[in-house]
Amino acid sequence: MNKASYINIFEEHLESLKKVGNYRSFTKIKRKCGSFPKAEYFMDDGTSKDVTIWCSNDYLGMGQNKHVLNAMHESIDEAGCGAGGTRNISGNTSYINDLESTVAKLHDKQAGLVFTSGYVANQGALSTIARLLPNSIIFSDEKNHASMIHGIKDSKCMKYVFRHNDVEHLRQLLQAAPKDAPKIIAFESVYSMDGDIAPIEQFCDLADEYSALTYLDEVHAVGMYGPRGAGIAAQENIADRIDIIEGTFGKAYGVIGGYIAGHETIIDAVRSFSANFIFTTSLPPAILAAARASVEHLMSSEIERQALKSNVKYFKDRLDVTGLPYMKGPSHIVPLIIGEPKCCKAIADLMLNQHDIYVQPINFPTVPKGTERLRLTVTATHTKQDIDKLCATLESLYASKHGFQVNVA
Numbered sequence: 001m002n003k004a005s006y007i008n009i010f011e012e013h014l015e016s017l018k019k020v021g022n023y024r025s026f027t028k029i030k031r032k033c034g035s036f037p038k039a040e041y042f043m044d045d046g047t048s049k050d051v052t053i054w055c056s057n058d059y060l061g062m063g064q065n066k067h068v069l070n071a072m073h074e075s076i077d078e079a080g081c082g083a084g085g086t087r088n089i090s091g092n093t094s095y096i097n098d099l100e101s102t103v104a105k106l107h108d109k110q111a112g113l114v115f116t117s118g119y120v121a122n123q124g125a126l127s128t129i130a131r132l133l134p135n136s137i138i139f140s141d142e143k144n145h146a147s148m149i150h151g152i153k154d155s156k157c158m159k160y161v162f163r164h165n166d167v168e169h170l171r172q173l174l175q176a177a178p179k180d181a182p183k184i185i186a187f188e189s190v191y192s193m194d195g196d197i198a199p200i201e202q203f204c205d206l207a208d209e210y211s212a213l214t215y216l217d218e219v220h221a222v223g224m225y226g227p228r229g230a231g232i233a234a235q236e237n238i239a240d241r242i243d244i245i246e247g248t249f250g251k252a253y254g255v256i257g258g259y260i261a262g263h264e265t266i267i268d269a270v271r272s273f274s275a276n277f278i279f280t281t282s283l284p285p286a287i288l289a290a291a292r293a294s295v296e297h298l299m300s301s302e303i304e305r306q307a308l309k310s311n312v313k314y315f316k317d318r319l320d321v322t323g324l325p326y327m328k329g330p331s332h333i334v335p336l337i338i339g340e341p342k343c344c345k346a347i348a349d350l351m352l353n354q355h356d357i358y359v360q361p362i363n364f365p366t367v368p369k370g371t372e373r374l375r376l377t378v379t380a381t382h383t384k385q386d387i388d389k390l391c392a393t394l395e396s397l398y399a400s401k402h403g404f405q406v407n408v409a
């Protein structure tokens with residue numbers, strides 16, 4: 001094969017994405033510190049304009065919170081930029097130990113462990129925990145995030161996938177499994193693309209009945225729900241029944257990085273055996289200090305959560321008035337199903353180009369084919385005018401696109 005034929009193969013792969021409308025084009029923006037959710041959007045012709053972001057996971061605006069920014073500035077002045085090594089070789093800064101204590105405290109667990117991202121935390125923790133338990137079986141919700149699926153694959157353990165949030169199906173699978181095999185039930189609290197919430201208590205009951213460990217991804221809930229922002233399990237007063245809670249500093253906490261919290265022995269085992277934890281440079285002091293400031297701020301402040309709650313209510317009430325068929329759910333995430341990738345992208349393009357509203361179309365494989373959607377996230381920082389404008393824009397586009405193949409669940 002010559003070089004050109006290698007390139008051709010990659011081109012064909014890309015073409016196949018483009019043909020079905022699943023090719024990803026990134027939207028170039030610069031968030032404006034102090035006026036988020038406003039951002040500068042850079043167009044292909046070299047010009048730029050101001051837009052309002054409607055698809056950010058910085059739900060509480062912590063990415064511009066002054067305590068978080070100060071912590072980041074101060075730590076750079078104190079300790080410089082990078083960590084300079086892996087945790088094992090000179091990179092175990094006091095900042096990372098402090099952050100791990102903070103997340104353990106947040107979740108009332110014995111220990112915490114910080115990873116480069118939530119993705120890496122799920123992949124490393126699930127694969128290591130399952131691998132260390134001989135002949136273990138993982139029970140995984142069918143809508144689990146790619147990072148959990150990746151971890152489960154890496155563990156090379158037996159896996160049973162249960163129907164989304166389906167307690168009876170999980171029970172059947174647990175019943176059918178060998179009684180003595182170690183079992184792990186892996187699921188999320190708030191599902192990121194549908195915005196629905198798992199029946200955590202019933203899953204914990206099953207875990208007790210079948211002696212399984214529980215592994216809960218609270219990525220879209222930490223900082224947001226429950227006392228001190230400890231998540232949905234804490235809100236339901238059952239966090240003590242979750243063996244491993246996994247979270248991120250990249251969403252509501254507004255920074256980056258991931259973590260797990262749980263029993264000190266399990267945490268120590270992951271620390272000791274997870275390759276993606278061991279063989280990578282640890283996060284820089286600035287990130288860790290900012291993440292800790294954000295977690296600690298949201299452990300005591302209710303202002304941001306209250307502002308979000310009131311915006312979510314206002315937003316959903318407005319959508320109800322317009323009659324737009326959004327997926328109703330208990331969380332802050334508002335999916336509007338379009339059902340076809342090209343139409344989904346066309347609507348998002350129109351909103352961005354003509355109405356200065358940025359919402360990224362969500363296509364396969366992030367969501368199943370036929371459920372392509374706009375995943376709308378109001379934040380604590382949107383104004384009522386922002387919400388009114390979005391609803392009016394969607395309403396006009398929905399009406400004008402009605403002849404389109406708008407297939408709404």
Ligand SMILES: *Cc1c(COP(=O)(O)O)cnc(C)c1O
Binds near residue numbers: 118120257
């Ligand atoms: C975003 C996400 C992750 C990954 O977290 P990052 O910190 O962004 O890597 C894990 N689980 C779920 C459900 C997510 O939505």
